[in-house]
Amino acid sequence: MQNKNEITRQREQKRFDSSHSQEERNEHGQFATPYPLASVIAKDLFSRTGKDISVLEPSCGTGAFISALLSMSDRVKITGVEKDSSLCKTAQQLWSSDACQIINDDFFDYASMESQQFDAIISNPPYSRHHHLSQSEKRFYSQLATTFSGVCLSGLAGLHAYFLLTGTGMLKEDGVGSWLIPSELFSVNYGAPIRRFLTQSVSLERIHFFDPENLQFDDALVTSCVAIIRKKKPDSKSNAIFTYGDFQSPRKTVEISLADLSKLNKWQHLEDYSGQTEFGGRVLGDYFKAKRGIATGGNSFFIRSRSEWHQEGISDEWLSPILPSPRNFHLSEVTSDESGWPQESDTALLNIPKSSSYADLPPSVQNYLNTCPEKIRNGYILKHRTPWYSIGATASAPIICTYMSRSEEAPFRFIRNRSNAIMTNTYLGLYPQTSMSETELDNMCAALNEIPAEVLINGGREYGGGLKKLEPRELMFLPISF
Numbered sequence: 001m002q003n004k005n006e007i008t009r010q011r012e013q014k015r016f017d018s019s020h021s022q023e024e025r026n027e028h029g030q031f032a033t034p035y036p037l038a039s040v041i042a043k044d045l046f047s048r049t050g051k052d053i054s055v056l057e058p059s060c061g062t063g064a065f066i067s068a069l070l071s072m073s074d075r076v077k078i079t080g081v082e083k084d085s086s087l088c089k090t091a092q093q094l095w096s097s098d099a100c101q102i103i104n105d106d107f108f109d110y111a112s113m114e115s116q117q118f119d120a121i122i123s124n125p126p127y128s129r130h131h132h133l134s135q136s137e138k139r140f141y142s143q144l145a146t147t148f149s150g151v152c153l154s155g156l157a158g159l160h161a162y163f164l165l166t167g168t169g170m171l172k173e174d175g176v177g178s179w180l181i182p183s184e185l186f187s188v189n190y191g192a193p194i195r196r197f198l199t200q201s202v203s204l205e206r207i208h209f210f211d212p213e214n215l216q217f218d219d220a221l222v223t224s225c226v227a228i229i230r231k232k233k234p235d236s237k238s239n240a241i242f243t244y245g246d247f248q249s250p251r252k253t254v255e256i257s258l259a260d261l262s263k264l265n266k267w268q269h270l271e272d273y274s275g276q277t278e279f280g281g282r283v284l285g286d287y288f289k290a291k292r293g294i295a296t297g298g299n300s301f302f303i304r305s306r307s308e309w310h311q312e313g314i315s316d317e318w319l320s321p322i323l324p325s326p327r328n329f330h331l332s333e334v335t336s337d338e339s340g341w342p343q344e345s346d347t348a349l350l351n352i353p354k355s356s357s358y359a360d361l362p363p364s365v366q367n368y369l370n371t372c373p374e375k376i377r378n379g380y381i382l383k384h385r386t387p388w389y390s391i392g393a394t395a396s397a398p399i400i401c402t403y404m405s406r407s408e409e410a411p412f413r414f415i416r417n418r419s420n421a422i423m424t425n426t427y428l429g430l431y432p433q434t435s436m437s438e439t440e441l442d443n444m445c446a447a448l449n450e451i452p453a454e455v456l457i458n459g460g461r462e463y464g465g466g467l468k469k470l471e472p473r474e475l476m477f478l479p480i481s482f
Contacts, residue, residue, distance in 0.1 A: 005094045006035060006067045012090045013062045033064040033124040033180060040247050041226060042068040045122055045178045047207070048228070051075050053119035058107040058167050059083075063091040066100060067124045074099075079118070079437045081107045108144050111166050118170060121177040125163035133159060141166075151197045154190040161185060161194060164227070168202060171231040178206075183209055183225040186267035187461040189473070199262040203230040204240040208247050209268065223462050234258050243271050265477075270460035285476030288430040288443065290401075292472060293423035296302055296349070297381030301372055302391065303424075306346040313364030319422040320351040326402040326413075332449070333416045340420030349422065396420050397429025398441045399448070402461075403470040411456050411468045412449040416441065428472055447480055455479065 013032050040269045040411050042065060045055075051073035057065050069076050078100040082088035088104040096102050103110060133141070139157055141162040146152050148169025153161055160181045185191040186207065190203035198204040206228040226247065238258045245251035247274050250391040261267065284290075309319055321340065323329055324347045350368070358366065369389050382388040398417055404426070405411040414430075418438075423429060436444070460470035460479050 003067075003071065006071070008182060009062045009064070009067055009090070009094055010035065013064075016062070016087060016090075031124070031127060032061050032310055035064050035067065037180070037247070038064040038068040038124075041065070041178050041180065042072060042122060042245070044226075044228070045176060046072060047264055048176045048230075049120050053077070054116075054119040055079070055120045055122060056167065056170060057161060057213075058121065058123050059109075059125050060102065061087050061090055061124075063095050063102075063456075065124070066091065066095050069122070070095065070100065076136065079103065079116075081105055081110050083107065107163065108141055108166065111148070111170060112144060112153075114170070116170075117172045117175070119172055119175050121167045121171060121175070121179075123163065123167060123178070124180040125160040125167075126191050127182060128159035148199065149197060151193045153193060156188075156190040158182070158185075161191070163195070164194065168229055168231060173231055175231045177225045177227075177229045177231070177392075179229070180224060181227060183223045183268055183461065186225070186462055195267065196262070198227075198229065199234070199258045202256065203232045203234045203238055204228075204261075205230055206241040206243065207267065208243045208250065211245055212246070218342070232292070242267070244271055266458070266461075268461065269454075282480055283476065284430075284448075284480050286433075286480045287436075287480070288399070288432055288476070289470035290475045291397070291429050291431060293425045293427045293429060294349075294391055295381055295425045296391055298372075298376035299424065301376050302350045304350075306341075306348040307352070309348055312368055313351070314362075314368060316348075318350060318352055318362075318365055319348040321345075321419060322347050322349040323400070323415075323417075323421050323423050323427065325424070326404075326426055329415075331415070332413070334419045334421055337421035341420040343420045345421070350389075350390070351393075352390045354387065354392060356390070358387065358389075371375050394422050395431070398436075399430040399445050399449075401428040401430060401470070401475060402426075403428045403475070405468050406466045407453075407468075408457075408466075409453055411453055412460075412470055414445050416445040428470070428475060430475075446482075448478075451478060451480070468471065 017032070040248045052075040054077045055069060057078060057080040060066055060082045063080060066080055068076055069078060076099065080095070080100065080102045081089055082091055082102065082104060085104055088102060092102040128237060141159070142153055145162045145165040149165040151165050153165070158181055164179050164181065171177060171187065204227070208226040210224050211280035236259070239255050240258060242254040242256065243252065254270050256270065303322060306319065318404070321342055323334070323342070324345055329345065331344055334345070337343055351363070352361070376382060377388070396417060396419065400415040400417050400423055402413045402415070432441070455478070457468055460468055460474050462468050
């Protein structure tokens with residue numbers, strides 16, 4: 001049964017959310033924990049620590065976790081820290097007491113001055129991406145995280161990573177931290193130092209991955225997980241528990257030794273873990289290099305049908321064949337006419353060489369360039385490209401990969417390209433490391449399309465709403481039998 005204060009908190013939270021734009025909340029990572037989820041995480045925490053404890057909530061917001069903790073124990077002592085003054089004011093009005101202190105401060109400023117250590121931490125830290133952090137903030141957060149944990153983070157780390165490392169350093173020995181964080185931390189490259197920290201410096205008790213289609217936050221497109229960490233040096237026989245689905249009643253539980261876990265680059269998909277930590281065969285990177293396609297800076301201006309370009313008076317001399325967007329192109333093969341143009345598509349790119357000065361261009365090309373919309377002309381890519389209208393030469397790839405999908409059955413497609421068509425950055429191109437015959441390329445493309453869907457998904461990463469993505473480096477580590 002929710003008490004009166006919790007009902008008030010939810011009303012005030014809804015008011016706050018409705019008065020701030022999605023862009024503002026994305027920038028500051030302000031996505032409140034749903035109370036039912038806060039309750040099950042708090043219950044799990046108490047099962048590991050007992051209820052007569054001191055708890056730090058380093059980004060308490062209006063206090064969903066505080067509300068859950070207080071509803072379960074009258075012996076818990078809580079310190080909540082919140083940077084946003086309006087959220088902090090709500091939390092203070094609702095929860096401040098002898099048992100609960102709410103502090104209006106930046107957590108990292110608080111941590112740098114506070115010597116108290118806590119029995120437990122429970123937190124849904126801000127989901128701010130690295131590009132929302134200034135260089136001075138990154139330096140301060142990084143120095144503090146290193147001081148508290150010994151871990152040095154990449155500049156690509158999001159704010160939640162700094163919270164986790166600094167907060168864990170504020171735990172007493174044998175203290176427990178329960179962290180509701182984006183699951184991508186356990187797959188992306190910038191998370192590698194944290195993964196080492198969790199297998200070597202502390203005891204990782206459990207990571208629970210929610211299903212990608214089951215977003216825990218209605219308005220944040222991230223797939224979430226709960227990482228439960230005990231501040232205790234692991235021994236040689238320590239194991240971690242990975243669970244999937246519902247937090248209280250998981251559909252799948254996997255136990256893995258920290259020794260084996262430390263050998264794995266990705267932790268997000270271990271449902272079918274069998275004890276094999278290394279793949280002894282060949283990987284795609286043994287045969288190919290992967291490159292992302294071109295970024296035009298304005299596809300609507302630079303890409304049209306070949307016939308439309310001809311109607312503008314622009315000849316093939318200034319055009320290159322280019323594949324349509326993956327959502328509009330579903331074939332497994334691109335064939336070619338005698339001149340190298342695809343027979344399956346007439347989409348063309350305005351591809352002016354960098355050596356061509358504006359004055360030397362045909363009047364038809366000059367006239368078209370003069371129609372470039374101001375929004376595109378002043379965009380980041382065009383403003384930083386010289387000359388702005390020249391995208392630059394690129395070679396066609398004999399095999400092309402679609403690297404974003406929501407499909408479980410066929411997440412990524414491999415397309416055999418026999419034409420001179422290039423691609424936009426909605427594709428990845430595979431370029432052979434050494435010379436390969438047409439037959440060898442045919443066989444390789446067929447082998448890639450036979451890779452099981454779960455292997456492809458496990459090799460990449462997943463985001464909110466079931467979006468799956470395969471980055472060039474991840475593509476290179478796909479096992480391949482050829």
